[in-house]
Amino acid sequence: MICEILSVGTELLMGQIANTDAQYLSRRLSEYGVNVYRHTVVGDNPERVKLALNEALSRSDMVITTGGLGPTEDDLTKEMVGEYFGLPMELHQPSLDALTERMTRLHPHRKMTANNLKQAYFPKGALVLPNSRGTAPGCVVEAEGKSVAVLPGPPRELTAMFDESLEPYLREKTGLVIHSRFLSIFGVGESTVESILEDLFHLGSPTLALYCGPAEVQARLTVCLPVGEDPAPILDPVADQIQRRLGPSLYAQGRDASMARTVLSMLRERGEALCTAESCTGGLLSARLVEIPGASAVFTHGFVTYTPAAKQSVLGVPQDILEGPGPVSAPCARAMAEGALAASGADYALSVTGYAGPEGGTPEDPVGTVYIGLARKGGSLVKQFRFLGDRDWVRTLACVHALNMLREHLLDV
C-alpha cells in the first residue's frame, strides 16, 4: 500500500514548529508495511490544500492529512476531502454530543458558535475517529478505491488518535508487519561501510540502509511480511554477514543501541565500576552514562576538573605535569585517570583533556587535539586524537571515543 502524508498548517511553513506529526505517522506506518512515498506541507489556503490533495490521491492508495481540523474558518481539510469525492457534509450526532458535553464542562458560560458546530460535521459515510485529547474528531473516508484519514494537527491529539483509532484500522486493512534489525558500527566511515557491504544493498529483501551519527554508522535491515510470519530466516543470515565483515567495529544490535549503553552493559555483566575525570568535555561524558536507566550500578563518580588547580586538588595531578607538558597532554590525561581511579575506588577511570576550541591549542597540539586516558588497577594507557569540527562536535566525538576505548579494552581482557 502506497501512502502520502499531507500536512496543512501555515505555522509549519513559517518554521514555527517542525513536522513531528509526519515523523510519528511515518514511523508507525512503516511498522505496518505501509510505504510512505511523500510528505507534503501546505498552508491553510483552500486552493493549495485542494491541489495538494488531488495530487497526493492521484499517486497513492491512502492519504493521511494532519491539521486544518479545528474550529476556525481556515480549517478546511475535512471539507476538501468531502468535495474531492463529491460527498456532502453530514452532522455526526455522537460527535455533537461529545462536543457539547466537553464545552459545557470546560466553559460553562460560553455559547457554542457555528464554528464549534463545524467540528461535528463529516463527509457522508465517513468513519469518525474520536479525539480523546481535544475537541476536533478525525475521520476516515473510503471512496473510489482510496482511503483518506483526516487527523488533527496538535501532536498530542494526533498520536493518541493514531494509537486509539487509526492503528486498529490499518492492522486489519493490511495484514502486514515490518521487521527491522539495527546494527551499530563505530569508527568506520559511511563510504567505507558502504563499500564493505556493497553487494548486500542489492538483495531486494531484506533492504539495507545506512544512517550516520558522530563517528558512527547505523545499518538497518528491513523486511515486510504477512502477520505471523517469522522474519529470522530472512534477517539473520544477512545480519551475520554484516557482523562477520565488520568484526568488532560492529558494537551493538538493537534500535536503542548506543556506545554508552554497550559499555555500561559490558561492565554490568562483569560487576565492575567506572568513574570519569573530565576537562574539555565538562561533564558530557558522565551525562551520557547517567542518561542510561540503571547506570548507578556501574557508574559511581564523575569529576569535572576544568582548571589546573582543580586537576591538582581533586585528582592529584602533580604540579610538574601541569607546569611541564601542561593540562592538555598525555601525562596529564594519564594522571587524571589514575587520580580518579584512586579517589573513587572504581575498577576503571576514563579521563578526557583537550582543546575543544575555538580558542586555545598549540602549534603541536592544535584545536581539536584531545587526550583520552584509561586507568585500571595495575596500569593505564593514553591515546591522542585529532578531531575536526566546532566545540560541540569535538566534545561529542571525545565522549564516544573515550567510551569506545574502554569497550575495546574490555573486549581484549
Place this chain on the structure above:
Amino acid sequence: MICEILSVGTELLMGQIANTDAQYLSRRLSEYGVNVYRHTVVGDNPERVKLALNEALSRSDMVITTGGLGPTEDDLTKEMVGEYFGLPMELHQPSLDALTERMTRLHPHRKMTANNLKQAYFPKGALVLPNSRGTAPGCVVEAEGKSVAVLPGPPRELTAMFDESLEPYLREKTGLVIHSRFLSIFGVGESTVESILEDLFHLGSPTLALYCGPAEVQARLTVCLPVGEDPAPILDPVADQIQRRLGPSLYAQGRDASMARTVLSMLRERGEALCTAESCTGGLLSARLVEIPGASAVFTHGFVTYTPAAKQSVLGVPQDILEGPGPVSAPCARAMAEGALAASGADYALSVTGYAGPEGGTPEDPVGTVYIGLARKGGSLVKQFRFLGDRDWVRTLACVHALNMLREHLLDV
C-alpha cells in the same frame, strides 16, 4: 519571491528523524520576506526526486533542496538539478582540494574512492557553497529565471551552510537585511508573556514573535530594512518597553543568550568562582557551563556523585542524612552543596539531587521532585521543585532552575 523546500531522504519517510531542516529554512526565509508555499519530502529515489523537483520548479521562483548530497550511490540531488537544467557535471577544483586535505588529515592511510570524488562535482556554472562542518559542499544553480539551492541534510551542516553562504546570497539578491533583537525571559509562561505584551504584537513593524524553551520564553523583535538603514530607532523603544514590563524575568538580550552564559558573566564581573555537585543531572549542569567559551575563569570544579557512597566519600554527606532523609532530600542537597564548596574553595556551589524517573520516587516525593542547593561562604539554601515530564525534561529543567537560583541570589546581593 515564492519558494519551496524539497527534502530528500528515506530516513524522513521512515520517520527516523523529523524534518527540522525545513523548519530552520522556513524560519530564516520568512525573515527575508521569502514566502515558503510548500515543503515536500521524497525518498532517495531518482525518479521521485526528479518528479518532485520538476513540480516544485514549475510552481516557484526558488527551490531549496536538503539531503541527498553525500558520497553514496543514492545521493543524487545535485545530479538531478543539473539534469533538470541540462547542465553537465563539472569538477570544482577548490572543493576537491578541500576534500583531499580533509581526508588526508582525518584518514592519512585511506584512499579516496570514486564516491568521495563525486562530492567535488557540480552542475556547470553553479555557485559552490563550502561545507564548514562536513565533506559535501552545497551549491546554487541559477537558470531559466529560477534558482535552486542544494544543501546537505545533516542539520548541523545545513544550518552552518545557510548562515555562512546562503544568507549572504539572499541578502544580495533581495537588497534587504533582517535585524533582530532577542530577549530571554525565565519563569513566566508563554500565555502570560503573550498577555503582558499583547499590544506589541500589532505594531506592524517591528514584528514580535515568541519562542518557547524549557522554562523559558524568547521574544524576538524583527524588522526588515534596505541594506544600510539603521534599525535602532525602530527596535530600541519596543525592546525598552518589553524590558520595563517584564522586569528581572527578562534575564538577557542577544541571539546566543542562555542562563548559563548570563550566570557566568555575572560571576566573571565579580571575580567569583562556582562549582557544582550533581546527582540526577549527572554532569549536565557542568556541561552547560563548560560549553560557554571562557568558562574556566569562573567554573572550577564539578562533582558527579551518582551513588550514595560517592556523595559520602567525595562531598562528605553524612551517613545519617543518607540513611535518614535519604539521597533525594533537602538536607542532602544542602550537604552536597556545602561539601562541594569546601572541597573546591569556590565562592558558590550548586547541587542537584532528585528523581528524574521513570523509576524511583516516593509517595511524598514522586518522580519529578528535585532539590536544588546553593551554598556560599556563610550560608546555604535549598529549594524543592516538582517538574512534569520525562527523564530528559526533568533534568533539563533542573539545570536551568539551578542556574536561575544562583542568578536571583546574585541580583539580590
